[in-house]
Amino acid sequence: MGLLAPWFLAGLGLLALPVYLHLLRRSRPDSKQFSSLMFFEPGRQAELRRRRLDYLALLAARLLLLALIIFAFAQPVIRSASVSAGAPALRLVVVDTSASMGFRGRMEEARRIASGLLTPQARLAAFDSRLRLLDRAELARLEAGPAANSFAELARALRAFHDEQKQPVEAHLVSDFQRSALAGGFAELQLPEGVSLKVHSVAQRAEPNWTVESVRAPARVRHGREARIQAVIAGFRTQAQTKTAVLRVAGRDAARQSVGVPPEGRATVEFDGPDLPYGFSECSVRLEPGDGLAGDDEFLFAIERTDPLTLAWFGDRRAENYVRSALEAAAGGLFALGGGTAWQQARALIAAGSMPAEAELAAAVRRGMGLLLVLTPADAARGQVPVTGQKIAGTRYAARSAEGFFLAARTDSTSPLIDKAGAWQGVRFYQVLAVEPGSGRVLAALSDGTPLLLEQRVGDGTVLVLASPLDGAANDFPLQPAFVPFVEQAARLLTGWEDSTASMPAGEMLVPAAGERARAYELLDPRGRRALSFAESARGASVELDQTGFWRVLRGGGRDRVIAVNIDRRESDLEPLPPESLEMLPAAASAASQSGGGAPPEKPLALWVLAAALAAALVEAVLASFYLGKEAA
Amino acid sequence: MQQRFLDPQILAGIANLELTAKTVVEGFISGLHRSPDYGFSQEFAEYRPYVPGDDLRYVDWNVYARTSRLYLKRFRGETNTRLTILLDRSASMGFQSRGLRKIDYARFLAASLGYLAHQQRDAVGLIAFDDEVRDYVEPSSRHGQWVKVLHAIDRAEPGRRTDYTQPFWHFQQFLRRRGIVLVVSDFFAPARDVVSTVAPLRQRGNDVILMHVLDPEEIEPELEGSRVLIDMETGQEMEVHPAYAAGPYREKMRRHLEEMESLAQGAGLSYHRSLTSEPLDEALRRYLAVREGRP
Numbered sequence: 065m066g067l068l069a070p071w072f073l074a075g076l077g078l079l080a081l082p083v084y085l086h087l088l089r090r091s092r093p094d095s096k097q098f099s100s101l102m103f104f105e106p107g108r109q110a111e112l113r114r115r116r117l118d119y120l121a122l123l124a125a126r127l128l129l130l131a132l133i134i135f136a137f138a139q140p141v142i143r144s145a146s147v148s149a150g151a152p153a154l155r156l157v158v159v160d161t162s163a164s165m166g167f168r169g170r171m172e173e174a175r176r177i178a179s180g181l182l183t184p185q186a187r188l189a190a191f192d193s194r195l196r197l198l199d200r201a202e203l204a205r206l207e208a209g210p211a212a213n214s215f216a217e218l219a220r221a222l223r224a225f226h227d228e229q230k231q232p233v234e235a236h237l238v239s240d241f242q243r244s245a246l247a248g249g250f251a252e253l254q255l256p257e258g259v260s261l262k263v264h265s266v267a268q269r270a271e272p273n274w275t276v277e278s279v280r281a282p283a284r285v286r287h288g289r290e291a292r293i294q295a296v297i298a299g300f301r302t303q304a305q306t307k308t309a310v311l312r313v314a315g316r317d318a319a320r321q322s323v324g325v326p327p328e329g330r331a332t333v334e335f336d337g338p339d340l341p342y343g344f345s346e347c348s349v350r351l352e353p354g355d356g357l358a359g360d361d362e363f364l365f366a367i368e369r370t371d372p373l374t375l376a377w378f379g380d381r382r383a384e385n386y387v388r389s390a391l392e393a394a395a396g397g398l399f400a401l402g403g404g405t406a407w408q409q410a411r412a413l414i415a416a417g418s419m420p421a422e423a424e425l426a427a428a429v430r431r432g433m434g435l436l437l438v439l440t441p442a443d444a445a446r447g448q449v450p451v452t453g454q455k456i457a458g459t460r461y462a463a464r465s466a467e468g469f470f471l472a473a474r475t476d477s478t479s480p481l482i483d484k485a486g487a488w489q490g491v492r493f494y495q496v497l498a499v500e501p502g503s504g505r506v507l508a509a510l511s512d513g514t515p516l517l518l519e520q521r522v523g524d525g526t527v528l529v530l531a532s533p534l535d536g537a538a539n540d541f542p543l544q545p546a547f548v549p550f551v552e553q554a555a556r557l558l559t560g561w562e563d564s565t566a567s568m569p570a571g572e573m574l575v576p577a578a579g580e581r582a583r584a585y586e587l588l589d590p591r592g593r594r595a596l597s598f599a600e601s602a603r604g605a606s607v608e609l610d611q612t613g614f615w616r617v618l619r620g621g622g623r624d625r626v627i628a629v630n631i632d633r634r635e636s637d638l639e640p641l642p643p644e645s646l647e648m649l650p651a652a653a654s655a656a657s658q659s660g661g662g663a664p665p666e667k668p669l670a671l672w673v674l675a676a677a678l679a680a681a682l683v684e685a686v687l688a689s690f691y692l693g694k695e696a697a
Numbered sequence: 698m699q700q701r702f703l704d705p706q707i708l709a710g711i712a713n714l715e716l717t718a719k720t721v722v723e724g725f726i727s728g729l730h731r732s733p734d735y736g737f738s739q740e741f742a743e744y745r746p747y748v749p750g751d752d753l754r755y756v757d758w759n760v761y762a763r764t765s766r767l768y769l770k771r772f773r774g775e776t777n778t779r780l781t782i783l784l785d786r787s788a789s790m791g792f793q794s795r796g797l798r799k800i801d802y803a804r805f806l807a808a809s810l811g812y813l814a815h816q817q818r819d820a821v822g823l824i825a826f827d828d829e830v831r832d833y834v835e836p837s838s839r840h841g842q843w844v845k846v847l848h849a850i851d852r853a854e855p856g857r858r859t860d861y862t863q864p865f866w867h868f869q870q871f872l873r874r875r876g877i878v879l880v881v882s883d884f885f886a887p888a889r890d891v892v893s894t895v896a897p898l899r900q901r902g903n904d905v906i907l908m909h910v911l912d913p914e915e916i917e918p919e920l921e922g923s924r925v926l927i928d929m930e931t932g933q934e935m936e937v938h939p940a941y942a943a944g945p946y947r948e949k950m951r952r953h954l955e956e957m958e959s960l961a962q963g964a965g966l967s968y969h970r971s972l973t974s975e976p977l978d979e980a981l982r983r984y985l986a987v988r989e990g991r992p
Contacts, residue, residue, distance in 0.1 A: 095925040099789040099799075099915055100885035101935050103949040104926065 068139035068668075075134040079127055086123040122691060125684040132677035140669040153232040153260070155186035156225065158218070159206055160239030162192040163570070163635035165266075166208035167240070167273070168356040173266040174238045178203055181236045181264070191237075193571035194608075195221030210359060210612045211571030212632035213245050215253040223256040233259045240267035241641045241649075244634050253649070261650045270639035271356060272302040274325065276309070276349050276363035277633050279567070284368045286397050289337035291367055295349040297323055298330045300637045308352040309333045313345055320352075340369045344626040346614050359612070360636045364628035365567045366614060372400035373559045376407035379416030383438065383534035386542035387414060387551055394552035399559070412558035416534055417442065419450060426451045430523025432623070434558025438530045439497045449499060452520045452527050457498040460514060469494055473511035480553045481517065481528075482507055485546040488516075495538035497531045504529070528554055560623050567628040573606045574615075574627070586618040590629070718808035718847075722816065722981070745769050779820040779836040779876030782807045782846075783868065784853050787827040788930040789885050791855030794914030795974070800855050802973040803881045803910050807850050809977055810879060810984050815843040820876070822846065825853045828860035830867045836876065858930035861886060861894040868898065875902040879984065884909050885930075888956040896964040907961050908980060909954075909970040916950055916972075918942045 067073070157178045165171050182188060188198045192211040195218060218237075226233045235255075241263065246253070255261055277298040285291045295309055304327045311319040318338040325331045338347075350362040375391075377384050388401045407413055407420055412434030419425055419437075429435050429451055437449060444459045462469045469492035475482045482488065488508055496514055504520040518529040532539045541547050568574075574587065574596075587596035590613025596605060609615060609629045617625040641649070747756060747767035757770040784807050790800040797805075807823065814821045822836030823846050834842075834849045859882070872878065878898050884891050884907070891907075899905045920939040927934050937946075954970065961968035969983045 094922075095927055095934070097792065097929050098918075098926040099792040099883060099912070099929055101926060101928040101931075101933055102885055103946050103953065104935050104937060104941070105945070 066141050068141055070138055072134060072137035072139075075137065076131065078134070079130055082123055082126045082130065086119055086126075119691065122684065122687045125680055125687055129677055129680040129684055132673055132680055136670045136673040136677060140673060142667045142669060153234040154229055155181070155183055156189060156222075156233055156235045157181045157186055158189045158191045158195065158235055158237045158239075159203075160192070160213055160237070161190045161206060161209045162213035162239075162242075162245075163208060163210050163359050163631040164213075164240055164242055164357065164638055166357055166359050167267075167271060167638060170240055170266045171206070171208050175203055175206060177238050177264045177266065178206075178236075181238075189225075191218055191221070191239075193217060195225070197225075208359075209570070209610065210629070210631045211610065212569070212634045213239070213242075215246055219253050219255055222259050226256055226259050231258075234262065235259060236262045236264060238264045238266065240638070241265050241646055242267075242635070242637065243639045243641050244637045246641065263646060263649055265640060265646060267638065267640040270301045273300050273357050273360070273636055273638050274298070274302060274305075274307060274351055274355055275300075275357075275360040275633060275636040276351055277330065277636070279349050279363045279365050281347070281365050281367055283366070284370055284398065285337075285340065286370070286372060287337075289339060291337040291340065293335040293337075293347075293349070295333050295335075295363065296330055297325050297333060297351065298636065299325045299328055301328060301639060303327050310350045310352055311335045311338060312348045312350060313338050313340065315346070318347075340367055342369050342371075344368050344624075346626070346628070357636065357638065359631040360633060363567070364612065364614065364630050366626040366628050368626070372398055373412075373555070374400050374402040374410040375555060375559065376410035376413040377401050377403070377416075378407070378413065378418045378420065379438065380418075380535065382536060383416045383542075386534055386536075386547070387416075390542075390548045390551035391555060394548050399552075399555045411560065412436070412555065414438070415450070416440065422450050426522070429525035429527060432524035432560075434525055434560070435522075435527045436530065436554055436558060437527060438532075438534050439499070440533045440535075441495075441497075444497050449529055451522060452502075452504065452518075452529065454502050454504060454518070454520070454529070455500045457500060460496045460498055460510075462492075462494045462496075470496060470510045472508045472516055474506075474509040474513070476505070476507045479507045479519070481519075481550055481557065484553050485550040488541075488544075488546050488550075491539065491541050491544045491546055493532050493539040493541075495532060499529060499531050526558060528558065567630055568609055569632040570609055570612055570629050571632055572609050572629075574609055584619070588616040588618065590614055718805070718812035722809055722813045779822065779874055780810070780814040781822045781824065781836050781868075781872060781876060781878050782811060782850075783864075783878060783880045783882075784823060784825045784850065785827070785859060785880075785882030786825045786831060786853040786856050787859035787883075788855045788857060789859065789883055790910075792883075792912055792915065792929060793973075794912050797973045798855075799883055799910050799912055799973055800853065802971070803908075804850050804853060806881055806908060806910070806971065806977055806980055807853075807879070808847060809981060811843070811846050811850070813981060813984065815846075823849045824864070824868060824871065825849060826864035827856040828858055828863060830864050831856060833871065835871070836874075855929075859883075859886060861891060865894045865898075869901070872898065872901070872903065876904075877984075878903045878905045879908060880905065881908040881910060883911055883915075884957060888953055888960050891957065892960040892964050892966065895966060899965050904967070905965075906967040906969065906984060907957070909957060909968065910973065911970065912973050916954075917947055 159174050159178050161171075165174060178188065182200060182203070188200050188203055190196045190198055190206060192209050192213045194214075198206070222233065222235055253261075275298050277296045279296075280294040282291050293311060297307055297309060299305070302325065304325065306322055306324050308320055308322050310317050319335050321333050321335065323331045323333045333349075335349075345367050346364070347367055348362050348364045354361045377387070384401065391399045391401060401414075402410055408424075408428055410433070413419075413425065413428075414436040415425075416438035417440045425435070435451060437451065439449065439456070441459065443449065444456050446456070448455055460470070471493070472488040472491060475487045477483045477487060493510070493516065496510065496516065498514050499518060501515050501518055502520075504515075504518040506515045506517075507519055508516040510516065514531070515529075516531050518531070520527045520529065532541070534542055536542060541550075584598050584602040585596070586594060586598050587601065587607060589595045590611050595615070596607045609627070612629050612631055615627040615629055617627060619625070640646075745768065747769055751769055755769045757768050760766065760768045760770075784803060786800060790803060791798055793799070811821045811823070818838055820836040820838040821842060823832065823834040824830055825832035832849045832852060834845050868878075880895060895905060895907065920937060920942045923936055923938050925934050926937050958968050958970075967983065967986075969980060971977075971980050
């Protein structure tokens with residue numbers, strides 16, 4: 065048996081407290097002079113002695129309780145014989161290759177230290193957001209990457225490595241040990257038993273560093289000069305300084321501005337819309353002059369200039385006017401409502417009472433077209449929803465109920481169709497078709513569960529079903545403030561607008577939804593090499609965005625994307641852990657495996673000790689209650 | 698108004714013991730509306746109505762002949778008796794809960810009675826004792842006697858444990874003439890032993906007054922929690938629970954007091970209990986009652 069935190073045993077000194085309270089204080093109550101004790105019989109005082117003995121039982125229970133609690137804090141463990149006990153420890157040299165290691169000189173120092181640690185039997189690994197085992201020869205070519213490091217991921221990887229090797233592991237971590245990397249505390253770096261950690265720091269002090277922390281720019285614009293770009297310039301451990309921010313578009317400087325950055329502060333710089341050509345433009349904001357960590361001096365992003373996205377309209381003119389007005393008010397010309405003949409070229413279709421041939425429409429939807437179905441009484445007569453096939457059980461009229469109207473009582477606020485439309489508060493519905501949702505997602509419903517808005521995937525496309533007509537009579541939705549954001553969000557969803565993510569940090573995984581052909585795509589890395597094929601993405605394979613630059617997602621049908629990948633900005637703060645924290649790190653991370661990995665497996669006993677403490681607490685409570693009652697009597 | 702001067706708490710504020718005694722006696726007498734100097738000498742003092750039991754020798758028959766009422770004729774005193782004060786100065790007399798120590802109360806009592814007797818020209822003496830006779834002033838009515846007695850009272854501070862046997866054997870050597878013997882003590886001894894020790898004084902013709910001085914806490918002790926009580930005379934320690942102090946102890950003390958009173962009366966001794974919280978007048982009244990009973 066051993067203790068993981070033996071210093072808590074110092075708390076055993078607290079045991080003196082109940083001893084004092086019970087024995088010393090009770091055995092020597094306040095004394096008092098009295099004329100004569102001739103009327104006090106010693107024999108009668110035996111009762112007191114007996115009671116004191118009784119109290120000794122209570123004292124014992126309390127001492128036991130206190131001791132058990134302290135013991136539990138000391139984290140007792142039972143060490144049993146290990147299969148790897150006595151086996152020599154395998155040395156694993158882990159070199160931090162996170163972005164911050166790109167600061168001048170750090171990587172060279174890391175390579176030098178690692179080289180000294182690499183014994184003939186030692187293994188080499190690189191570590192940023194994940195651990196990669198390397199050949200020893202790769203040490204000389206090891207460079208800092210763009211990702212942030214994660215000590216939690218390192219702990220997981222070391223556990224897996226240890227399980228695989230089935231022998232003690234002596235891990236040597238060569239890193240700059242950024243304070244920001246351990247924001248979650250040492251708990252992130254809980255190493256498994258049998259793994260010891262030794263730390264080698266290459267950062268001696270907090271280095272000043274400027275960075276373009278973030279850029280706010282639209283992902284898609286109709287006209288080239290309408291894009292306003294805001295960039296935040298941040299300084300860590302820096303003095304006040306004037307920096308020049310350069311906006312670059314397609315590899316050329318488009319604009320530059322000077323900005324004064326306060327000490328250890330932030331400043332915002334804004335560029336008016338550059339002249340963007342049609343299609344994707346690779347843009348960036350870069351700081352001049354650069355500093356020791358060049359990777360975060362530039363922030364990449366992409367803007368797509370496009371013609372308005374067309375939504376085909378089928379239905380009555382009154383409803384069309386409502387929807388057209390809402391789109392013009394909200395999206396600033398990014399969406400256009402088109403006629404019926406060329407509907408197959410549209411990104412999405414809205415049907416409100418009439419529609420193309422259902423079979424053709426269903427096929428188009430399965431290929432990826434978005435569809436908003438606004439149900440009408442004619443659909444109720446058919447008994448099912450077109451394309452999705454959901455059953456329509458009938459029509460509900462609010463006029464027959466006492467309230468006179470229905471309200472949207474149940475809403476799914478995780479959907480922007482609801483959230484950005486104020487949860488449809490105040491919208492009165494007088495006529496609702498009762499659709500059985502089946503596998504569809506109910507986004508809004510009446511208080512009795514009757515769906516108002518459904519989302520259903522059909523093939524590659526998305527279908528929204530609004531169960532109440534937009535004719536101005538069945539509800540007052542077009543006249544309510546919620547209507548405009550609803551129409552805008554519906555257009556974004558159905559045209560795939562929401563997929564236009566402009567930038568992501570390096571090290572993130574691009575994860576498609578498995579099994580959905582709608583997510584099938586081809587991924588090209590910044591060098592133009594295929595990182596993921598259609599087949600792989602269709603199977604749900606994921607890929608790590610491990611390079612900075614512009615990644616292209618090719619999906620066809622005008623739905624391509626460009627993802628700008630930047631260095632993770634958590635790496636920009638170069639302040640290392642204080643030396644005292646660094647000294648504690650190995651102990652905190654592997655308190656159970658301090659003996660260089662030769663320690664046997666340990667079975668924690670704290671829960672059992674706490675259970676015993678609970679039992680002692682119960683005994684104490686019973687005894688105390690008993691004696692208290694006796695005293696009161 | 699005068700009665701307040703008999704309050705022990707007020708008396709404790711008077712530094713001079715003689716003044717204390719004087720204040721007590723004059724306040725007491727003033728309360729009685731009588732002269733402090735009445736006695737049994739040939740100098741006329743006053744008349745008082747006859748009550749059954751009075752000695753018919755002192756009835757003024759001339760008054761009876763004129764008024765058909767019986768009056769006793771009383772005279773300004775000349776010394777005709779001896780007062781010997783036996784003052785217990787054992788360690789237990791040093792006990793004090795609130796207000797006065799028992800020894801202080803006993804000294805006030807002794808001084809006041811001594812002053813009263815001195816004013817009546819009685820011979821006054823003092824014996825202070827614990828387990829031995831510690832101080833002795835032979836009773837006398839000579840000039841300066843009162844000062845001697847007063848100083849002896851003033852010197853009486855709590856000493857050692859009480860032992861009635863040895864001192865009372867000595868008393869009998871000193872008390873060769875009859876008179877009044879005033880025993881001021883807390884009588885922390887078995888009642889039968891106390892009375893059997895004192896009773897011989899009565900058998901030798903003395904009028905014996907037992908002044909039982911107690912602190913209220915000694916009769917009804919109140920403990921807030923278990924306490925270790927230390928015997929002031931023996932140093933013995935004993936842990937006492939409040940329940941015992943509130944129950945069995947009080948019962949034992951009550952029986953002890955009853956037994957003291959009963960045995961004292963049975964032995965012809967006058968017994969009076971004084972609590973240190975009570976005024977002194979009742980003790981003075983008791984003394985005068987005994988004093989009047991003497992020829």
